Amino acid sequence: MRVHDVHMTGVGRPVIRTPDQRIRVFVSSTLRELAAERAAVREAVEAMLLAPVMFELGARPHPPRELYRSYLAQSDVFVGIYGASYGWIAPDEGVSGLEDEYNLAPPGMPKLIYVKDVDTRDERLRELIARIQSDDTAAYLHFADAAELGERVAADLAMLLAERFDESRTADAGAPELDEPTVPRIPVPYTTTIGRERDIENVRALLARGTDRVVSLIGPGGIGKSRLAIEVARATEDLFPDGTYFALLEGVLEPGLLLPTLAYYLGIRDNGEAALDERIAHALTDRKVLIVLDNFEQIIDAAPVLVRLYAAAPSATFLVTSRSVLRIRGERVYEVPSLSTPPGDQPAKLDRTTRSAAVALFVDRAQAVKPGFDVTAENAADVADICRTLEGLPLAIELAAAKVRLLPPAGIAERLGRTLPLLTATVRDMPERHSTMRATIDWSVSLLPDEQRGMLSDLGVFATRFTFAAVEALGAERGWGDQAIDGLAALVDSSLVKQIDIDGRAVFSLLAMVREYAIDRLKAEGDADVVRAAHADYYAALVARLAPGLGGSSQVEAVVQLGLDLPNLRAAVRHLIYTDRLDDAGDFAWSLLIYWWISGFFAEVRVWMLELLEKQHEHPITQRTRAIAWFFALWGEMWQRPSEQVVAGLGECVRLFTEAGDEDAAAMALAARATARVQLSDIDVDKAGAELRDAVARLRAGGNAWAEAITEVSLGRLAWLRGSTDEALAHFARASAVADEHGDLFTASVAGNLRSRLNFTLGHIDDAEEEFVRTLILSVRLRYDEGVAYGLEGVCAVAAARGEAFRAAALAVAAGIIRQRIGIFDVEAFTVHTPYLEILRGRDPESVAAGESEGADLSMREAVQLALPPEAYADLHGALHRW
Template sequence: MGTSASASRPGNIPAGTTSFVGRKNDVAEVKRLLSKARLVTLTGVGGVGKTRLALHTATELRRAFPDGAWLVELADLSDPALLVHTVLEALGVRDDTGRDQVDVLADHLRERRILVILDNCEHLIEACAAAVDRLLRAAPGLRVLATSRERLGIPGEHLWQVAPLPLPDPPRPLPPGGWHGYAAMALLAERAAAVEPGFAVTDENQDLIARMCRMLAGIPLAIELAAVRVRALSLDELTTRLEDSFHLLAKGERGGLPRHQTLLAAVEWSHDLCGSAERLLWARASVFGGGFSLSAAEVVCAGDGLPAGSVLGHLTGLVDKSVLLVERDGDRTRYRLLEPLRQFGRSRLHSMGDEDVVLRRHRDYYLAQAEQCEREWFGPKQAEIFVRTKLEHANLRAALEYCLATPSELRTGLKLAATLWFYWAGCGVLGEGRHWLDRALEAVPDGGEDRLKALWVNGYVSTLQGDVARAVTLLGECRTEAGRAGDEAALAYAIHRLGCNALVGDDVGYAKDLFEDARIRYRRLGELNGNVMLAGIEMAIASIFLGELEEAAALCEEARAIGAAHGEEWAYAYAIYVLALVALNRGEFDLAAGYARNCLRLKRTFNDLLGMVLSFEVLAWIEASLRHWERAATLLGCARRIWQSVGYPMFGSKYFGAPHGDCEARTREALGDRRYAVLSQHGSEFTLEEAVAFALDEVEKAESGPVAEVETVLTEREHEVAVLITEGLSNREIADRLVISRRTAEGHVQRILRKLDFDSRAQIAAWVTQTAVRGERNGGAG
């Protein structure tokens, strides 16, 4: 279920903030390679423009990929085990199960025509090669454009060496206006004019600029670093300083500096022209993963020669020198180092002997942020915390990686992994959360408060993934060890979460006893938070299944009052979901629908798939009770799609499963098998956003589409196939045209026949023609 940059064209390719200079031939060749190869790798030295070329090419190819062009940034990722998690996150795909993540990604890509850019693969080359090889075999419509300093080395890979920008030959003088023919000079001219409006290339200075660009070997990043200096230095001064800086490195190198040394020399030259405080800030900022805020820089980078009050001024100086990029999102301003500059800064930090000190400060800052967010999660800032924590995901990864790779920091890593429970469980980051918790628990096998907390958190996460056996093992260990250690808090949480496993396992009476036990322990401890609220809400669910509606309502009203008093929304949403169940059981359908829709709206804020799918279920049951069979069938289809990503086919077969099965049976009987299948399939083909809009009646056409006009039940891809059938194409020809497998094409044709209740391809062709004629008669309206 992907997100999109716009309603009309899915994808996440960022808009360029500066013009794209040169590379016309490169773009044409990469496009040509992608037309015949499914994996194209752009190679070349750092700073040569591989990423810019990939992004520009993807922008021009968007129309060729109806399912989008997507950028996956890998520069900040150090753990190969999280590669596929990162790809899924970039594509907006949620999967809360414990399934192999490559299989999840393959299922998502299988019938899509999609372009994926894997940017900066060189430090994860083996993991990238293995994942891409599996995905290309599974998804015939997938194209991969990789950027890397070395090839992936798998079958079918085509390479394109990204060369530096063209330069004039030395020492021949350029003819008047000759600089226009060289992209390297054009780039320098444009970037220099951006910082010094009066700057221009003339017939008098073009040979000097040509010499400068030759020294920089036509490498775009090196040219951009030099261009910003025209504000402070004349061209003569700039050229002289470059020559002096490059002389020592070039000495002994036959034919001048190799290109990778040229970039290093240019970066070192730019570094040397920074003030001492700016150089210090550059080195220390290299520890951040992804972007960082001013407040983070003031804590992590300040001190030991860099006062906190001076950090903003020095950040601004590094931005002016094109060392740092500024990224703005609404009222948030963040800073980021380009990858070659980050690597340079990190090497400087290491050589200074300060790396471990700054890494600890980075870790301490994000641990403190996590602890603050954990405290504030039970309160009115939950939605803000969700956004903020997601924004700092790369930095949290970096902090966890540092801790778990450093023997003296393992316990702190365990503490951080456990503290982030609200993010793993509350914000749908289950797979990665379990990865870090598993690593941390393995690294710290002895007891302690932090380990007990990590055990129950991991048990909670495993429960949400549907791995009940693993969850019971972890929670049982926590219960035993907490009892032995006298840790009453960990014992209460372990008992509570064991109750959850009993509930989804249909052992409702035992579950209710465990919830009641946990609630007594929470009260004794004075514990009050979202988890405590959930214990009452989950006990209410058990009460409903035992026929105790009054007790269930009272428990939920208690939880709802606590949530309202504290501004808590995440657990509050589950309370009103259970109130919807109570109202449904009482036959109060309008009240039940209101509760369910409110729950869905709140859970959409947190992208909580479990809360959303439970809302879809109860809304479907309500529609069936009202004999709104078409909406019930469509909602059941929406729910079926989401359940596949949640970790359970359906909570329990007896209690949660019974009303679902009854709703499905009655709806199918009312509509007939064929009509039910069409509508249910239509619901399952909604994106998550479309499904939510349908359930909340936010998009009129989402409701009327599958009911009013039979042709609207075809997906966009099926419409494409139907048109190609009208052109007389065979299944093999359709497969070739759409870049899919023949089996996939055959599947599309069969689904079209079934949905339209046709027996032949000729009927499909006639239907397409008639639909087009009706569209023309209606004035071409869509």
């Protein structure tokens, strides 16, 4: 059957959204049997800039059933790949996950089914395929191998989308436009929140008063502080019209990383040119925002930093989750209670409407693994005992409920009653509920086979989230390695590991309490350093594979990939330093120089490198590593506190790199030293220019095109400041040419913005406009906020020069909003749009005022649309919606 012959059920034919809406393609298959085919389908889907939704653990009814049910509900197309195997049937289930996924796919969802030509096929799979053949809601096609499958999927999706796109243009002209997709600032809970209605109301009331600068949700691990913070953030969005930001501090262990982490979640790029606290304060000025800081107890010593921040940004409010009170001025403490349990020795209520919150949570989580479970007269007393024994701790209850598939409530209650007091006694030095939570995790883990217990301990080295490929690499030399898939599936089943989807990629995570427990076990077993080393080696290999693309045509893809793995890149550096592999840590940090630069992470790299330098007295390092560490340590000083000492320090980096035989790094350090000279009050222009030209020659000879181009930009800026505009234009042109030749979007955007501004000041309006448009497009594709702000300002300047008062004013305000949000200060020497806008304000104040009012309400997408010609904006639809 051809795709366009498919007839859908329901009222009319469903209209598929256009590609710029980031269509999600749910892929169902057996994992091991069809690994090559899955890879081919993923490649085909991603090549069309769509989002593949794929489960690394394969199709299994319990407990991922609720997870893939929710993913199916959010997906747009169902792709089924069937070979010889029907797949695993879970206990107490009648169908495999493979069939379950097909059954759960919404009736109106387009279904593309691909059946591999094989000699034999499981009987149950033959029956499923026969049913699909008779189902007029699915397209059914055969294929021979992975290559053919990839081609078929790409062609069929293209045809399907083209057809539905035509329909979308005529369907229901009165229907409202789809909302612009945005990356959620507040995490999305994957299970229902139960029993927190009153707490949400109470915390909302505290935030609504506006008298408390910091509201701290305090309680032991596992009591549900993070979940409550998520729900409060959602329930108070109306109180904070300028936004809510959720900063995960789970993998942040050094107090010095609070500001860099907060800047990351606020979208502030740290290029080192201004102190982060200043940038953050600038970004928050006059903005009524809520900032959630989750898991603050790990960096409690950084609490005074919050006082500085809220003093500098009085309209910002902080909601903190922590096991410990922060004890700072302006803090209001809210003790997070445990969930209510059945009173006395009474059984759980059979009536759902009168159950305690703890019982309701137990039933909800039990039903996720055993559909149909409920409180009955026979198990009511046992369910109540479980909830009371676990003191109403949500995480403890979830772990116990996950065992319902294996044990009846009576068995769970009996084992808890027998073992939990003994386990709790071993952790008496902890607060009562904290020891109960730890003991519950211990009990849950004790029911696992040895290999799965070992696997959980090893997973503790990961930060925040990780992929199955990383798990496989970690297990290569571990006892559980050959059971990685089944072991990870069992840990998901036990609610000890969570499986989520990020941009179509299946990733896994541990809750903070479980990660803490896991790493403690790993240390107790004496394997912590070994597993940390394996973790660091995997991510070092990942960086080695991706880093070469950062300076060229793979720049965008590499930046996105590294961003997804950023928490573990941080952890890898930490592991290398902790295990005294200091030279490896230096290599790791240096290989990502371009990524730190583009994404703006210099402040946190500086923290690691200073720690490295402190350890060199006990563990000698090479001259090259010393040069790397000093380079990163001096970068911020060069911009924020320039001095002759900084210039001398960077000169020492040049010497150390040279003596170590790294001429490429020496040339980059030379360029940095010249840039440091330019920051001094008494600038030696000739010396700085000579050093920059020397650096360019060395970098060109060494083939480092990215560094060559960025250094040409520095030469252009220096020439502009000297008033040598022709020379500046020539340097910007060379930088653009080198960047374009190698596919370096970042440097092309930076150089293009500067050249277009200079052309504008020289009166070359048409040339300036052409390049403003080009660099704006580049910045959008790179997801480079600062470049977008510069591009909008550039087009604003052209519009103002041509008398387009409304458009110019709207773009100026929209650019200003972006600048404030990312904490970028204006550099007066390179500002070109404000003088012309002021002239228009005198000539046509009404149009300027109307434009400024409009600009304040523009989204980034709308601002870009206002700035660009229609044909240019059309090409950016996908990039803007995926941002």
